[in-house]
Amino acid sequence: MTDEELAKDLGPLAALTIGIGTMIGAGIFVLPGAAVLQAGPLAAAAFVLGGVIALLTAASASELGTAMPKSGGAYYYINHALGPLFGSVAGWGNWMGLAFASAFYMTGFGQYVVTFLAVPSLVIGGITISGVKLVALAGGSLFVFVNYVGAKETGRLQNAIVIILLGILAVFTVFGLLNADLAKLRPFVPPDKGVSPLLPVTGLIFVSYLGFVQITSVAEEIKNPGKNLPRAVLGSVIIVTAVYALVLVTVLAAVDNSVVAGNDTAVVDVARILIGPVGAAAMLFGGLLATASSANASILASSRINFAMGRDRIVSKELNEIHPRFGTPYRSIAITGGFILAFILLADVGTLANAGSVLHLIIYGLLNVSLVVMRIADPDDYQPDYRVPLYPFTPILGAITSFALIAFFADTIVLLAVGFVVFAMLWYAVYARGQATKQGILGKYVLQRSEEMPAAAVSATTSVQPDGGYRVMVPLANPASERDLVTLGGSVAKANNGTLVGVHIVQVPDQTALESARTEYDFAEADELLEQARLDADELDVDIETHTVLSHRSFEEVFDAAETYGADLVVMGWGPDSHGAPGRAESAIEEMTSTLPYDVLVLKDRGFDPSEVLVPTAGGPDSDLSASIALVLKEFYDANVTLLHVADDKRQGEAFLSEWAEERGLGDATLAVETGDVETAIESHARDKSLLVIGATERGLLSRLVRGTLVLDVVDDVDCSVLLAERTRKRSLRERLFG
């Protein structure tokens, strides 16, 4: 077997049982009582409706899963499609949703245990903890512990548990059908309330449909996911819906509704009536198995989601450290366990179920939206083996029903959901945005077409883009130098796994208002320039976003744009027609350029050819930037790098230069040490070079450049292209490359 086959060892049955085992949990064992109390026999319809809503989303989850069989499942797809802002909502939602659901399963477990084992309440400091909660806490701790030490046998038990469980429910159903009296199902719709309880009850029992998404969180381990993943996801929802409907109809048709309504362990009592004590014991056993397997699978799935969130830097990577002995993501499991135990203590069983459902419904809605986004943006690597039938109706209906069902929960639960989304978005804005590097397909799609998109959409997208990534802005003006600048900027971006930002600044005469310019101007030239930049970036295989900026200023606008688009490095051309004439307010430029929060490279372009690169250095931060650029050119273009140092004493100079080169990873560069006049030395060495990379020796390179008072005559005296490097006083390229 190949490694690939060994790594993907979950067969179709195992995948299916993850879904069924997670879904058939406390829902069908605990909730029929409450559901029947509210809706009578209509409760059965609520279970079917819940199944239909789940099935719509299951179709979307299947398509996304076959296109991206990655660890983390639903969180991964949403983050990938909609970007890290919604990724944060999905990740936190899925994580906490599973913690609430696990707390619910364990509380259900507790309710089952106390029916045959009298567990006394505990009073600590005037607070009473019921026997049910004590059992729930003990059970929760047990499953957290099992996952913490990672007994691999528990995973194998899952198949057996699910099959036993389905067997028990099947026998129960058969006994029920033998005793069924269809008259007991009438009136199906409660005469006093009509169908109005249907949706609220669907919300109540929806916690019974949370499991199928957990299949996608282990998608990377499923054999032949193109075939088995949709089968498992859709199959588990269909099987579970059928089981619920049959069990409920059986329960309602076989005994009087009054036995069921409001009874927390209704199925056990029904089994006792139908089959006798053995039946009751079997159902009790089934309830324990079901709640245990649901909680176990949920804890496992949440650690996968944590991993995927950590990989995208939505949460700290520290969370995902693997235990040296147990080989488990122990921190993630311990923290999830802490949440579960806290939720058991703080909330009642209904709140736990509702909170778990609502958070999952948010994810289900976003999953459907993600599918639509992926289909519209249609990136090259999106090749699902399974496609949602009746697109776009299925995902749109899935999104609407998932979001709409949230409205039928109690006000406090809706408030909790809204508060939670706000929290997750704030979390992104305050913590994760500065860390996250991954941009969503939606963001890329909007920003690549920022000229065609409504301005509000572009600015909203820009303002939520992750800025943990390295961003290289290239102001584009002159078609002749576009390619050279994009190539240079793109190489640096690529070396840093970063993004290229192409900006075209259109200078508008002072007399014309910017707003009217937007409608009147002909942007054909700008579009062509940016299109060319996109093509060149594609060739380099580097991500690019493009913007057109209208301004009354031109040169100064470059600095505003660099701030706006969060640049870490600006690569600009310098020549007669690069960026128009500098504005009049020279002092403003000086002020602006004295403390730039980003690195700047200025290319005096005489034909970009990085084959022979000369880097003169006297040490200092700006030549550090030169060195890291030389390193990038070496890596991508096999540039021959020559380092030049002019010293008073040749031997000391050689010692300095070789150490300097070594420290900056340029140990294999040609070293040249000269004495005498600096400019003469540079000029003579530059004669057979194609590119001179020179650090600005003093602050304020840019302002002097603009005023034409650059002291370094050398720039004009050499024949090759010259790249001037000025480093920010804040974070630098070099720190990123070597740090």
Place this chain on the structure above:
Amino acid sequence: MTTRPEPLFSRPLVPLANEEDAEVTCGVAFPRIAATDGRAYVVHVIEKAGGAPDKAGVEQREELAEDVFDIARRAADAADIELETDLRFDTDVGDAILDAASEVDASAIVFTPRGGRSWWDIFSGDVRDRLIRKSDRPVVVLPGDDVELESGSETEPDGETDGEK
């Protein structure tokens, strides 16, 4: 079995369980391999549940494997020896190590003990005992704590920087 006597450290297989283990084991084993002018094979095994969900995701543990191999690569550079890495997936870590050893016809299997026997070995299975009992080639257990004496000055700082990453 080899019929001609071959130096134990000429081309041993070094199983590495985690980053700390890699740090310690490479630190004590690689200088010895360098002394016999040998080459090192390192193997890391991702334990699979064999048809059930694993205790940690595969992608997650592939990242860990890469970190482990990075430590080995740095240690090999420092000791100036050739290194080959092998990532395996298996339901039984001990079997996977034995397979890897016979595949490259390793001169020995070299490891350092990971702490004492503990009660939780009943959960994780005892790989060490399996190697010692079932291997058809020499098994060398190196004391891990002489790392400071042997090459502490080289491995210790490495360990520090890696921990910060």
